[in-house]
Amino acid sequence: MKTPRTIVVGITGGIAAYKAVNIVRAFVLNGDSVHVIATEAALRFIGKPTLEAISRNPVHTDLYEGVAEVRHVAIGQGADLIVIAPATANSIAKLAAGLADDLLGNTVLASTAPLVIAPAMHTEMWNNAATAANVAVLRSRGITIVGPGIGRLTGTDSGEGRMEEPETIVAVALAVLDRAADSGAASDAASAVQDLTGRRVLISAGGTREPLDPVRYLGNRSSGKQGVALAQAALARGAQVTLVASNLEVAVPTSITTILVSSALEMHEAMTLAAESAEVIIMAAAVADYRPRTMQPGKIKKEDAGDTLTLDLVKNPDILAGLAASRTPGQLIVGFAAETEEDAERLLTLGREKITRKGCDYLVVNRVGHSAGETLGFGTERNAVTVLDRHGDIVNEASGSKMSVANCILDLIG
Numbered sequence: 024m025k026t027p028r029t030i031v032v033g034i035t036g037g038i039a040a041y042k043a044v045n046i047v048r049a050f051v052l053n054g055d056s057v058h059v060i061a062t063e064a065a066l067r068f069i070g071k072p073t074l075e076a077i078s079r080n081p082v083h084t085d086l087y088e089g090v091a092e093v094r095h096v097a098i099g100q101g102a103d104l105i106v107i108a109p110a111t112a113n114s115i116a117k118l119a120a121g122l123a124d125d126l127l128g129n130t131v132l133a134s135t136a137p138l139v140i141a142p143a144m145h146t147e148m149w150n151n152a153a154t155a156a157n158v159a160v161l162r163s164r165g166i167t168i169v170g171p172g173i174g175r176l177t178g179t180d181s182g183e184g185r186m187e188e189p190e191t192i193v194a195v196a197l198a199v200l201d202r203a204a205d206s207g208a209a210s211d212a213a214s215a216v217q218d219l220t221g222r223r224v225l226i227s228a229g230g231t232r233e234p235l236d237p238v239r240y241l242g243n244r245s246s247g248k249q250g251v252a253l254a255q256a257a258l259a260r261g262a263q264v265t266l267v268a269s270n271l272e273v274a275v276p277t278s279i280t281t282i283l284v285s286s287a288l289e290m291h292e293a294m295t296l297a298a299e300s301a302e303v304i305i306m307a308a309a310v311a312d313y314r315p316r317t318m319q320p321g322k323i324k325k326e327d328a329g330d331t332l333t334l335d336l337v338k339n340p341d342i343l344a345g346l347a348a349s350r351t352p353g354q355l356i357v358g359f360a361a362e363t364e365e366d367a368e369r370l371l372t373l374g375r376e377k378i379t380r381k382g383c384d385y386l387v388v389n390r391v392g393h394s395a396g397e398t399l400g401f402g403t404e405r406n407a408v409t410v411l412d413r414h415g416d417i418v419n420e421a422s423g424s425k426m427s428v429a430n431c432i433l434d435l436i437g
Contacts, residue, residue: 027054027055027056028055028056028103028104028200029055029056029058029101029102029103029104030050030055030056030057030058030102030103030104030105030106030196030200031057031058031059031060031098031099031102031104031105031106031130031134031136032046032047032050032057032058032059032060032078032105032106032107032108033059033060033061033062033105033106033107033108033110033127033130033131034059034060034061034062034065034069034074034107034108034109035062035064035065035107035109035110035111035113035114035127036062036063036064036065036067036068036111036113037065037068037109037111037143037144037186038068038143038177039108039109039143039185039186040061040065040068040069040109041068041069042108042109042186042188042189043059043069043074043108043109043189044069044073044074044077045189045190046106046108046189046192046193047059047074047077047078048077049189049190049193050193050196051077051078051079053193053197056080057078057079057080058078058080058083058098058102059074059075059078059080059082059083060082060083060084060098060126060127060130061074061082061083061084062084062114062125062127063084063125064111066084071084083098083126084126085126086124086125086126086129088126096129096133098126098130098133099129099130099131099132099133099134099136100133100134102130102134102136103136103200104136104137104138104139104196104199104200105130105131105134105136105137105138105139106138106139106140106141106192106196107127107131107138107139107140107141108140108141108143108169108186108189108192109141109142109143109186110140110141110142110143111142111143111144112142112144112148112149112151112154114127115140115142115154115157115158115161116153116154116157118131118140118157118161118166119156119157119158119160119161137165137167137199137200137202138166138167139166139167139169139192139195139196139199139259140161140166140167140168140169141168141169141170141171141186141187141192142158142168142170142171142184142186143170143171143184143185143186144171144184145176145177145180145182145184146176146180146182146183146184148184149171149183149184150183162220162261167195167196167199167259167260167261169187169191169192169195169196169258169259169276169278170185170186170187170191170192170276170277170278171183171184171185171186171187171278172185172186172187172188172276172277172278173185173277174277185277187276187277187278188274188276188277190274191255191274191276191277191278194252194255194276194426195255195256195258195259195276197426198252198255198256198259198426198429198430199259201424201426201427201430202259202260202430218260218261219257219260219261219262219433219436220260220261220262221261221262221263222261222262222263222302222303223262223263223265223300223301223302223303224254224257224262224263224264224265224301224302224303224304224305224436225264225265225267225294225297225298225301225303225304225305226250226253226254226257226264226265226266226267226304226305226307227250227266227267227268227269227290227294227305227306227307227308227310227342228247228249228250228251228253228254228266228267228268228269228271228307228308229245229246229247229250229268229269229270229271229308229309230242230243230244230245230246230247230269230270230308230309230311231243231269231270231284231285231286231287231289231290231308231309231310231311232269232270232285232286232311233286233287233311233313233314233315233339234286234315234318235315235318235319235323235334236318236319236320236321236322236323237319237320237321237322238322239322239323241311241313241314241315242270242311243309243311243401244309244391244401245308245309245361245401246271246272246273246401247268247269247270247271247272247273247308248272248273248403248404248425249307249359249406249425249428249429250266250268250305250307250308251266251268251271251273251274251275252424252425252426252428252429253305253307253429253432253433254266254275254276254279255276255279255426255429256426256429256430256433257429257433258276258278258279260433262303263280264279264280265279265280265281265282265297265301266279266280266281266282267281267282267284267290267293267294267297267308268281268282268283268284269283269284269285269286269289269290269308270285282297286311286314287310287311287314287339287340287342288314288339288340290308290310290342291339291340291342291345294306294342294346295342295345295346295349298346298349298350298351298354299351301354302353302354302355303354303355303356303357303436304346304354304355304356304357305356305357305359305432306342306343306346306356306357306358306359306383307359307387308359309359309361309401310339310342311339312338312339313336313337313338313339314336314337314339315334315335315336315337316335316336316337317335341381343356343358343381343383344380344381344382346383347381347382347383348382355384355385355436356383356384356385357383357384357385357386357387357432357435357436358377358378358381358383358385358386358387359386359387359389360373360374360377360378360386360387360388360389361389361390361391361401362374362388362389362390362391363390363391364390365390370388370390370409371388371409371411371417373388374386374388374409374411374415375411375415378411378412378413378415379415382413383413384412384413385410385411385412385413385418385432385435386410386411387408387409387410387432388408388409388410388411389406389407389408389409390407404424404425405422405423405424405425406421406422406423406424406425406428407421407422407423407428408420408421408422408428408431408432410431410432410435418435419431419432419434419435
């Protein structure tokens, strides 16, 4: 049975405070023990009873509550992770200055746990030089910043400054927490999770679709979950992430630059263009090897085709091999190989043959399909991979949630 981890959710005084309910709920449903610290300003937007009902714990607000048990220190000391959402411009300034004039500030200063903050404010406040400087200070300390996104703000305003969606904040926070657990010490994790700060990472995700006619297409079972997990994990580790997404079945954080494509040709064009400015490229998408030579202008009728239908297919460009062949100096390229081979040794042989053909730096080999009634790889929440280097040597193996697998892959890059 999973041992509950202690997560402190700090809520500050912004209109986005109502979204914090879903963040708290997600952590609780994940099996974690959640303790909410709300500022007095936050309680003007959302009430204690709601937060206590969702978190299943008392909500703490007052610095002078529980003095006998030294609560202003004990909460921080007992935390495995602290998440502040929303984090207003004022709260970010106080964190950067190390102020502790309320319970939340004291908790942060008294804790060695990783800290994740989700900014939320108007665009002008986010772009203000003071806020930019404060955010830079927090990043330099290894604090993970999630967002903000771009969208509708309070009133009729729209722009950058919207708090990221709760599911994105939770996914990034859990990735940070997993990294902290893997590091063996929370105090080491804060610096470790920011090992991709400022690096430009390009990731492909999803499965391409090759149109047969206006109604039908040739596709595959990829949901894009592993590629999106890689994007979220890279974002949590400080990278500037661009995602080329093809027919995803999972949401993407708005703070990730996303380029939507559908077919292999569209992905080839988008990846080739985006690769020019990328330092790291991860080809996690499932790209069709072939496409119909021509797309029929109208729906193919079975009355016209008869009992059998013959398709004339042509080979698609090999995107991974092309990127490797035209790489810029210092560019690191990671490929994926989804195989149905059940024999472990044969699977590795296929991977070694493929990395030789592709010319990438690392190849992530994972078995997909069905085995003993279990669906592997595509569309699932878990994955198991073996990572080979360009010499065909095994450099990493990982199994578990797709987020934990993503971080194991990124460990080779950071």
